[in-house]
Amino acid sequence: MAEPLFRRLCLVGLGLIGSSLARLARERGDIAGTLVACDASEAVAGRVRELGLADVVETDPAKAVEGCDGVILCTPVGRFGAVMERIAPHLSPGGVLSDVGSTKGSVLRDLLPLLPRGVHLVPAHPMAGTEHSGPDAGFATLFQGRYVILTPVEGGDAAAQEKIAELWRRCGAMIETMDPATHDKVVAIVSHLPHMIAFTICSTADDLAQETREQVLKFAASGFRDFTRIAASDVDMWRDVFLNNREALLEMLARFSEDAHALGRAVRWGEAGFIEDRIRRGRKIRRSLIELKQA
Numbered sequence: 001m002a003e004p005l006f007r008r009l010c011l012v013g014l015g016l017i018g019s020s021l022a023r024l025a026r027e028r029g030d031i032a033g034t035l036v037a038c039d040a041s042e043a044v045a046g047r048v049r050e051l052g053l054a055d056v057v058e059t060d061p062a063k064a065v066e067g068c069d070g071v072i073l074c075t076p077v078g079r080f081g082a083v084m085e086r087i088a089p090h091l092s093p094g095g096v097l098s099d100v101g102s103t104k105g106s107v108l109r110d111l112l113p114l115l116p117r118g119v120h121l122v123p124a125h126p127m128a129g130t131e132h133s134g135p136d137a138g139f140a141t142l143f144q145g146r147y148v149i150l151t152p153v154e155g156g157d158a159a160a161q162e163k164i165a166e167l168w169r170r171c172g173a174m175i176e177t178m179d180p181a182t183h184d185k186v187v188a189i190v191s192h193l194p195h196m197i198a199f200t201i202c203s204t205a206d207d208l209a210q211e212t213r214e215q216v217l218k219f220a221a222s223g224f225r226d227f228t229r230i231a232a233s234d235v236d237m238w239r240d241v242f243l244n245n246r247e248a249l250l251e252m253l254a255r256f257s258e259d260a261h262a263l264g265r266a267v268r269w270g271e272a273g274f275i276e277d278r279i280r281r282g283r284k285i286r287r288s289l290i291e292l293k294q295a
């Protein structure tokens with residue numbers, strides 16, 4: 001077996017993503033010599049112990065990161081600043097600090113100013129997940145065949161970046177590199193806006209149900225179901241994502257609203273050609289996504 005990448009690796013936040021990483025690290029044995037799990041919730045920490053997901057389980061992040069050569073933040077992005085304040089004085093010089101946060105501009109904003117000299121920051125974002133959360137929701141194959149986007153810091157340490165890239169390769173993922181602003185724009189359209197629309201359409205249907213006193217959702221066939229799967233996602237995580245990718249998300253929302261209005265206008269004026277064109281474009285894009293997945 002290859003040498004473990006990290007002598008002592010600490011995962012902070014053992015929900016869907018943190019516990020998936022922990023499961024994989026346990027299964028493979030070549031990611032961490034010793035695996036430390038830290039979660040602020042006593043209930044989650046207890047469950048992580050029961051599931052045997054780590055060698056050491058802590059609720060205090062300062063204690064958890066002590067002596068670690070690798071630390072990965074897996075909490076909602078809105079907690080990164082507070083966690084960093086606690087751990088910064090306890091991070092090991094020469095060690096690597098990474099994360100799995102869904103927004104990247106905010107990670108630099110919250111982590112860089114507190115980063116101790118000699119600790120290498122390598123922000124990362126696995127483009128993999130589900131609508132479920134918590135330590136029981138994780139699974140070791142979550143990252144298999146998925147992209148992980150790295151957003152390297154200017155003048156960052158190449159060896160530290162390679163270590164994090166190798167960690168994700170060992171998880172079965174493919175690596176892409178981007179600047180944080182591009183990352184935040186891309187995920188605003190492919191991930192954050194779809195979640196915003198899914199949460200909203202469920203609320204709109206629920207409002208209608210209250211107005212009409214009809215059980216509207218009883219009649220939601222598979223179209224609505226497929227479209228809204230992601231609306232079951234975690235409240236804390238998505239509040240933090242929306243608030244920490246504000247600019248890019250609002251820009252995409254404005255573009256989407258314009259495009260939706262244009263289609264609405266075509267419906268109002270009976271412009272069949274415009275409507276058909278939009279449907280054809282949608283079909284083409286959806287089919288190319290399925291082909292990409294099968295390739």
Ligand SMILES: NC(=O)c1ccc[n+]([C@@H]2O[C@H](COP(=O)([O-])OP(=O)(O)OC[C@H]3O[C@@H](n4cnc5c(N)ncnc54)[C@H](O)[C@@H]3O)[C@@H](O)[C@H]2O)c1
Pocket residue numbers: 012013014015016017018038039040041044061074075076077079082083100101102103125126127128129130131132133134135234237241
């Ligand atoms: N869920 C997804 O699909 C997905 C995909 C890619 C990246 N991400 C990112 O991964 C991170 C985690 O998401 P998740 O889905 O695993 O969330 P989750 O809700 O399943 O788990 C988050 C965990 O963090 C813990 N936590 C919260 N505050 C903490 C603190 N101050 N100290 C220690 N632990 C704390 C919570 O108790 C919880 O166990 C987020 O930043 C999210 O943006 C999520």
Ligand SMILES: O=C(O)C(=O)C[C@]1(C(=O)O)C=C[C@@H](O)C=C1
Pocket residue numbers: 101102126127128129130131132190191192230233
């Ligand atoms: O598949 C899902 O349920 C997800 O929400 C995963 C998803 C996405 O939108 O693609 C969610 C957030 C991430 O940061 C990355 C992946």
